[in-house]
Amino acid sequence: MLTLLIDRSVYSRNRRPIHDAVGVSAxxxxxxxxxxxxxxxxxLVxxxxxxxxxxxxxVHGEPTGPMLDPSPLARYVDHALSDIQAKASRQSALVARLGRLLAEHIETAAQQLGTAVGEGLILDDEALRLERYCVAADIMPLNLGFNVISMDGGTAAPGQFLHTVAENLQKGCKYRFLLTGNLAEQDDVVRRFRSLLSARxxxxxxxxxxxxxxxxxxxxAYAVFYRLDVESLVHHEPLLYEQFSGYVDDDGQLGYVVRPNNxxxxxxxxxxDRVTPARQAFGALWAGAAQL
Structure with a gap:
């Protein structure tokens, strides 16, 4: 039967297509x-x-059953493809509409956020996220309440920023805290702060x-200065960087003035343009300050 199939086909004079398709030699x-x-x-297959x-x-020269008319199957496939194309078109239109609606909501939310917070301002949670990308930080705080919370009975609890400070210290980030106020009170707070940091x-x-x-x-005025790992910040939190990029100078430095109340x-x-001279002022105060 194989000989008959070959002789009746267009491959009777050129069998190379059979060799290539089946993977057999001449x-x-x-x-x-x-x-x-x-x-x-x-x-054989x-x-x-x-x-x-x-x-x-x-093998035997006989079909296994009656010959099938492929026309109904072809019509079914055509119908199925048309149905799929129609559904895909509807879904594309739905996705486009959802995209427009999301864009409108995002723009509205951004406008509301801008109205609520205002350009040139930074929230506590935003400062905390930025501090995670510090390679150095100079901090003149109103107090150390963001890092250590004094409890009744002389105990202390970690503040909002303490865990980030501890993680940064493990990565080699340098911190300088310049404090003001009563010496005895500051000594006590620093001792508690160091103890909590050492534990972590x-x-x-x-x-x-x-x-x-x-x-x-x-x-x-009290202030905070971050020298940021800009590359890491851009990689991990591009939207956060985009939000504050206008305030980060060429050396990756960002500064902000701490609010005078809680x-x-x-x-x-x-x-x-204000970060470098403000850091220089911090450095002058630091040089004349007493170590705790």
């Missing part, structure tokens, strides 16, 4: 047609597929990377 195919060797089941016949027909980052890291000083100079949760960002 010699092997010739042996099959002369019944000198028998093809494997895999080759490949030959049957190539000529579009059943295995029974290829290790005492060696705390004494190597975290320094406290106290100035007796009058201070009109009633608000918003601080004021410094312009790029």
């Amino acid at each position: 010699a092997a195919l010739s042996q099959y047609t002369r019944d000198q060797t028998r093809p494997s089941l895999q080759k 490949a030959l049957a597929d190539f000529f579009g016949v059943s295995l029974d027909y290829l 980052a290790g005492s060696d890291r705390v004494y190597q990377n975290c320094t406290f000083r106290r100035t007796e100079q009058p201070v009109m 009633e608000s949760n918003v601080d004021i960002l410094m312009g790029k």
